[in-house]
Amino acid sequence: MKLLLVEDSRSVVAFLEQLLRREPDIELLPAVSNGRDAVAAVQRWSPHLVLMDLVLPGMDGVDAIAEIMATAPCPIVVLSAQLDTPGRDRTFESLKAGAVDVLAKPMGGGVEAVREFKERLLRTVRMMAHARVVGRRRPSLRIPAVPLVPLAPQVPSAAGGGGREKRTCALLAIGGSTGAPPLVYDLLKALPAPAPFPVVVAQHIVHGFEPGFASWLKGTGHRAEVVLGGEWVEAGVVYVSPSDRDVVVSGGRLRTQPSRGVAVPSVDALFESVAGCYGARGVGLLLTGMGEDGARGLLAMRQAGALTVAQDSGSCVVDGMPGTARQLGAASQVLTPLEMLSLMTSLR
Numbered sequence: 359m360k361l362l363l364v365e366d367s368r369s370v371v372a373f374l375e376q377l378l379r380r381e382p383d384i385e386l387l388p389a390v391s392n393g394r395d396a397v398a399a400v401q402r403w404s405p406h407l408v409l410m411d412l413v414l415p416g417m418d419g420v421d422a423i424a425e426i427m428a429t430a431p432c433p434i435v436v437l438s439a440q441l442d443t444p445g446r447d448r449t450f451e452s453l454k455a456g457a458v459d460v461l462a463k464p465m466g467g468g469v470e471a472v473r474e475f476k477e478r479l480l481r482t483v484r485m486m487a488h489a490r491v492v493g494r495r496r497p498s499l500r501i502p503a504v505p506l507v508p509l510a511p512q513v514p515s516a517a518g519g520g521g522r523e524k525r526t527c528a529l530l531a532i533g534g535s536t537g538a539p540p541l542v543y544d545l546l547k548a549l550p551a552p553a554p555f556p557v558v559v560a561q562h563i564v565h566g567f568e569p570g571f572a573s574w575l576k577g578t579g580h581r582a583e584v585v586l587g588g589e590w591v592e593a594g595v596v597y598v599s600p601s602d603r604d605v606v607v608s609g610g611r612l613r614t615q616p617s618r619g620v621a622v623p624s625v626d627a628l629f630e631s632v633a634g635c636y637g638a639r640g641v642g643l644l645l646t647g648m649g650e651d652g653a654r655g656l657l658a659m660r661q662a663g664a665l666t667v668a669q670d671s672g673s674c675v676v677d678g679m680p681g682t683a684r685q686l687g688a689a690s691q692v693l694t695p696l697e698m699l700s701l702m703t704s705l706r
Contacts, residue, residue, distance in 0.1 A: 359487050362405040363389040364396040364422070365437070366414050370463070374409065377476045384483070393417030393425075401430045407487040408434045410457065412448050420452045427456035431493035433486045438567075439463040449567065450574040454540040458489045458675050462564045485648065489536065489675050525665060527555045527705040528639035529591065529607065531632045533625030533655070535562035535647025537675025539571065541695055542645070543578060548702035551579035552594030555705070558585075558605060558612070558632075562622040562647060565601040572598045587614035599623035606631035622651075625679070629655025638663030641705060643698065644689070646674035650682040657688035667691045667698065 361384050365371050371389045378384050390399050392415045400408060408426070412419035423434055434457045438449045449460055461482055464475040530553075532542060542559060549557075557580075563571055568584050575582040575596055582596040585605050589597070589612045599605040603614040604627040618624045625644065629652060632640045642659045644652045646669055660666040668680035668689035683689050693701065 359383055359407065359484075360385050360387055360403060360405040361483065361487075362387045362396070362399055362403065362408045364391075364393075364399075364408060364410045364414070364419070365389060366391040366411065370411070370437075374479075377479060378483075381480065391415070393419060393422030396422045397425045397429065400426050400432060404430065405432060407483055408432060409437055409461075409483070410434050410452075411437050412452055418448075420448055420455050423452050423457050424455040427491070427493055429493075431456070431491045433458050433489045433491055435482055435486050436460045437463050447570060447574050449570060450539055450543075453537075454543060456491065458486050458491065459536055460564055460567065462566060485676075486536075490677075491675070523704060524706045525641075525704055526639060527641045527665075528636045529555055529632055530557045530641045530643070530705065531560070531628055531659075532557065532643045532645065533560045533628065533647075533652040533679070534645030535622075535649065535651070535676070535679060537646040539563075539574075541669075541698070543575060544695065545643070545698060545702055546575060546578035546580055546582075546596060548699045549578075549580070549705070553580065553596075555593050556591045557596045558591075558599070558607070558628060559596060560599045560605060560623045560625045560628045560652075562651070563601050565621065568598055568601045572596075585612050585614060587612065599628070604628070607635045624655075625652030626655035630658045633658040633662040633664065636662075636664070640664040641667075643667045643669075644680050644683050645669050646676055647679040648676045649678045652679050653682035653686050653688055656683045657686050660688050660690055665690060667693050667701065669698070670694050 363371055363374055379386055387403050387405055390396050394417050410419050436452045436457045438460055464471055572582045572584050580596045584598045591610055602617055602621045604617050604624040606613050606627055629642050640659055642656050644656050656666045666689050668683040670692050671677045673695050
């Protein structure tokens, strides 16, 4: 695997090279320190993966990612230290530009912190080197009138025939992981603001980045906030799960609980609670991501009569979560991103 480091700090480059150079399956290309050189290096060497800092001299990381995805697309993982600074929104702009994942730079912590970061780094590098990427210059958002066809005729369709039929939605639950944030943004952008129902998003995200994620989602025109626990569910609000706790709906409130064995919010836990509280009035969307989280919860929603949607394989960065849902028969609709945007306009 050929790996390119894009980082202007020599100490950070030395640190990363120390962690990576002894891995027999990783070939480190000469590191570059600015966005222009990053674009040229990708075009010249065709790396299998790029580790990209965002704060770079000249062309910054977001612009470099956009240029790479337009001229020589490859998987890009962002290395970000911008947890609690105004620059954190640029982290999510990098995902919208085409980056497939984000890693937080280690901020001290000694030997144990370095060991944990190395494990996370190597796991991410090896998995994301095989992520599906599509060259693009992001088009302006256009929402076509796409007829949506259910997989099983006994399940009510969100839209049918030649147009879109309105479907009542008491709560929209969205789950995703790798590659999902840009689609979450576009889906919310397609909803009228304020939405006539609440939206709850369980996104697998690096700890500390969820406030930035919620702040970034406000750019869709919706009120977005990180769940603290105990809030009454309100129409017109987008609720973002904390990074290390599950969010469930119970008695009209959002409650948090310890995550199910992993330090990411469980999509299954959210979907299962929506199935129990809202039944056929709920809508669940399961987006691109690694693993199987959300598939069984989506099945519970479908069995309760809800409209359940899994992203189609061809548009997923990683087809783990929605792929498992399709195998289980959990999705009453398998939709492309454009079809999901159309669906958003049919909900009321």
